[in-house]
Amino acid sequence: MNMDWKLLSSEYLFKDDWLTARKDKCITPQGTIVEPYYVLEYNDWVNAVALTEDGQVIMIRQYRQGIGQTLLEIPGGTMDATDPSPEFAMERELLEETGYEFKELISLGKVAANTASSNNYTHMFLATGGRKVKAQQLDHNEEIEVVLMSVPEVQQLILDNKIVHSLHVTGLCYALMHMGRMEMK
Incomplete structure (x- = not known):
């Protein structure tokens, strides 16, 4: 039909x-x-669960005007019109927001935030082998604190509903499944 x-x-x-x-x-x-x-209409977005060389999850804390709160999230952002691919955009966003470069970037697929009224997708990634190579290069309206956490700490935040950005929770769940670490207690 x-x-x-x-x-x-x-x-x-x-x-x-x-x-x-x-x-x-x-x-x-x-x-x-x-x-x-x-x-x-929006440009596509990207986000990543980013792991350091020693397996720490790189989280970011920033203020979100839409709900008027400072939140703990995963790195991500908007694809620019000049970005040739979601992978390129993700590598750019990771370097700008965290100052880390990664050995591997694994695509976890894409999801749509609101299929009823928005036209864009969020491309999700797992970035591994992260190494700090430079200072953050933030946009004029960004203030981002980098927070390193263990995988079990992040899992607990999800279980306790402490990460509220739905696209970031989705990316975290896909990454944890990919890593074989999805543990619902």
Whole structure:
């Protein structure tokens, strides 16, 4: 059974570097007109569970205006239009946010944050063999504290619901499964 909608028209309501909003008019296979349907357009995002050479997880602490809290997260960010691939963007973000370079970057797949109203994906990675090579190079609006933790400490944070960014929890779970360390107690 075909359930795909057909796009009849689309109008941009707002365009900026960090947010683009459009209003679509669609028709369902049964002939129902859906109007307006709002979609937010974003560049794809990347995040990584990053491990140092000695197996510590590199977490970051930063303020998040959307929910008005300082959070513990994994490194990540927005893909720039000039990034040739998600891997390139992830390596760039890791170096900028943490100052670490990694021996290996393993793709863990991609997920969508909100398929109902956003058009982008988050590409998830496991970065291993991290070595500090330089100071952080943060954007003008970033203040990031690097926090090294053991894998069991991070697992406990997940179990205690202390990491609230859903895309970061998802990346952590995929990485822990990949490493054979997914332990739900």
